[in-house]
Amino acid sequence: MYHVSKAYVAGAFALQDVSLDVSRGEFVFLTGASGAGKTTLLQLLFAAERPSEGQIVVLGRNIARLRGSAVPALRRRVGVVFQDFKLLRQRTVEENVGVTLDVVGMPRREVRAKVFTMLKQVGLQHRRYHHPVSLSGGEQQRVAIARALVGEPEILLADEPTGNLDPDLSVEIMDLMMSAAMRGTAVLVATHDVGLIERYHKRKLHLDAGRLVEDGPAAGRTE
């Protein structure tokens, strides 16, 4: 990300002149107060929003200049945990997690097997035929995480993924994301949970009113 700015409304910058570089297998916290621009930064990375200024290279592609038809292919390589989960209300938990694999045309049996394994990892295998509305906030959050991870993405973007989880579960979910990083996935976790950040000594990007004010302490390269 090079000198990236984003203004939803002309003149009002949600992000201003942010430059950063994240490598494969790296685990990075994105911190900052509410409204600092965390969600905006993540959205730029999977082409949900376009930068107003600057260049963004993700998996070798320049997002600022990406054709609309190339967006789906990029998103299949990026897993996203949305702050508001964005689950399909009409579908079961199993189907919700499975869509990630459906869109690439994976055969149904394979999808079911992978989804089952994934649901077991987030402790929801017994809920697979339930609908999201009948789940608690924390359970929905875990479904969202399962959906993001089941496709073994090269990049994982998680927006407040532990916001609705009690501490024990938070640790489990964090471990899940850590092991994804260990397998080579670049993981970006937006959070304002200070306790969480302190427990894991990882690189931390701190945003304040749209500006990147801190990048450290772990071995991160900055540009």
Next chain:
Amino acid sequence: MRRVAVILAILVRSALRGMQSSAVASGIAVATIAIALLLIGAFALVVVNMQGLLDRFGQDLQITAYLEEGLSKAEQSLLAERVSTVEVVGRVRLISKQQALERFRATRGGAALLEGLEGNPLPASLDISLLSERRTPEGLGILNKALDGLPGIAEVAHGQEWIEGYARAASLARVSGYALGAVLALATLLIVSNTIRLGLYAREDELEILALVGASRTFVRAPFLLEGTLQGAIGGVLALGVLWAGFHLLVPQLQYGLAFFLGNTEPRFFAVAESLKLISGGAGLGLLGSLAALMAWRS
């Protein structure tokens, strides 16, 4: 290939789910298509049967041109010669007064009628048959015109004078069928595209989420095209079913009325190919309607 089949299965399932989730709207769309196709189909059925009669009418078409009295043998032969040069004419046979008399005598009761008559009251005539591909009301018209201009011909008879009026009625039915069809097709398109558009709005969140997890435009949109097409095809099948039932219930009741229109030809229902046309017409309308909805919808 495998992948395509997998994705196709997903899209079909998604289309069915879409119809299920908006069952009432889908039902209304299907019913509308069925009614439109029912009306179009009923018209087509009438036209098909009238056309069938017109096609058959030529087969036993026999034109007789009676010659004026007092023509010499040579003049009669010349007339036969000239008639045979008319473009629509296949064969011309000259029937002399003597042959006409013998023919008449051979008919039932003919001999008795001729009894007591002096001389031969029957005129000489030309028996004319048209080339098989010209045995149409138009071909007949051309022949009549040619015969009109020939001196020496007293009268022309083909015993099927009604045929031209009938052909006109058939083409009127066909034209009004097309007009009605166009209007109904348009109305159907509007209804289908409206139904699909409502479905699109109702599922907007879902579609957005699919796009966010990497679904292609086709993956997101194809189920709606399938849904429209399926609604159209179901409507077509329903229309065909009702037409078929109606045909078999009404035809025996209307025997006499139908005889008036069709003579002694048996009324027939659509052939398989024609039935398939009606169904695929419905499917096509559904596809177009959903295409229109998708084009109007952007996300």
